[in-house]
Amino acid sequence: MKNFFYHAPVKVLFGEGGVERHLGMELRAYGKNIMLAYGGGSVKRSGLYDQLTGILEQAGKTVIDFGGITSNPTYDMVLKGVETVRREKVDFILAVGGGSVMDCVKVISTAAKASGDYWKLIFEDHYYPMSGTPWGAIVTLSGTGSEMNGLGGISNKALNTKATLPGSPASFAICDPTYLLTVPQKQLASGIFDNLSHCMETYFGPGECVSDAMNEAVMHDIIENARAWRKDPTNIDILGNLMWDSSLPQTFLFNCGKEGGFQCHPIEAQLCAYTGSNHGMALAVIHPSYYRHIVKDMPEKFARFGQRVFDLDPAGKTTQQLADEAVEAVADFVKELGLDSSFTELGLKVDEDILRKVAENCGVNESMPRVLPREEIFQMLREVM
Incomplete structure (x- = not known):
């Protein structure tokens, strides 16, 4: 087990009615100018925007509107936000969304x-600022667990790339599972797979320790509750479990004592830079193909994964047979969620030229038992084109 330093700075306020019960109290600690950041029109259509502005105004705050943050946020939007924070002398940013x-x-x-x-x-000066304008989250779409850490995935259109940038962790996160009732089912399914992806990418990294056992329990719970949600999509207890399931991996608790094995995420990030792909949906296409390429390099871990996460029966099977079955269980789960299994089904306009550019420019994780050469990454992507 490797040495580690662990610190979880985010206060989580979980449960129904969290905005009414907690927001005004939490904002007492901050100044008057509040930037209200959100994405599209759903925040306003649902009535949440009016509720939030009412609470802020009642608390004597000045609201600075900052809407229009898109899926796969761009560096241009970051710069626009920076300009707004500085110009309006923003004291606190309230992020509302996923x-x-x-x-x-x-x-x-x-x-x-x-x-x-x-x-x-x-990326050039290798300088990492340690502080920022304080902010808090109202989580309306779970899956990424972004509320729990200080890392942000940002697309730079000028450079044709997407990268993870260091930012500030939230001061607090209000997680109300009733907000998930307004999310389209396919989008929520995408978030569920994104969350499972975070767990799997950590789990299949080098080393084994107690963190893996905790990870297995959460992955099992994700699958169990996802299946229950497909049958009963308005059950708040199920949605609550899925919401908390998505937060836990991004506390990085499952990374303690071991290395991560993130390879599908860097591939998807580069694919997104060229195509604007939906993150969770594209990961659902990539994961089974990637695992088919590496399952023979770590059969014992995949076999354990199959038994403890998918409840596969090992009777009469070799380790490799059980490992292969575990990979196909992931592929079958993608279909259970109603997600697509190829880029064509997903509606992405990709050709071999784009896939080769993705393979040539994506990050490669060199800590895995076998580092995939770029030609194999291209073939892996081509198999699910």
Whole structure:
């Protein structure tokens, strides 16, 4: 078990009616100017926007509107947010939405306090600011667990790339599972698989320790509750479990004492840079193909995964047979969620030229038992084109 330092800075306020019970009290600690950051029109259509502005105004706050944050937030939007924070002398940012909104806000938060171009600071100067404008989250779409950490996935259109940038962790996160009732089912299914992906990418990293056992329990719970949700999509207890399931992996508790094995995420990030792919849906296409390529390199771990996460029966099977069955269980779960199994089904306009560019430019995890050469990454993607 490797040495580690662990710190979980985010206060979580979980349960129904969290905004009414907690928001006004939490904001007493911050100044008057509140930037309200959100994505599209659903926040307003649901009535949540009016509820939030009412609470803020009652608390004597000035609301600075910052809407229009898109899925796969861009660096241009980050810069726009930085300009707004500085111009309006924002004291606190309230992020309302899912992972895209929160990712954008946490990078805005830190970039607003930094000097110079933030992308250059991180990737050329290797300078990592340690503070930012404080912010909090109202989570309306679970899956990414973005509310629990200080990392943000940002697309840089000028450079044709998507990267994870350091930002500030939230001061608090209000997680109300009733908000998931308004999310389209396919989008929520995408979030469920994204969450499972976070768990699997950590789990299949080098080393084994107690963190893996905790991870197995959460993965099992994700699958169990996802199946229950498909049968009973308005059950708040089920939605609550899925929401908390998505938060736990992004506390990075399952990373303690071992290395992560993230490879599908860097591939998807580069694919997104070229196609604007939906994160969770594209991961659902990539994962089974990637695992078919590496299952023979770590059959014992895949066999254990199959038994403890998918309840596969090992009787009469070799370790490799059980491992192969575990990979296909992941593929079958994608279909259970109603997600697509190829880029064509997903509606992505990809050809071999784009897939080769993805393979040539994506990050490669060198800590795995076998590092995939770029030609094999291309073939892996081509198999699910």
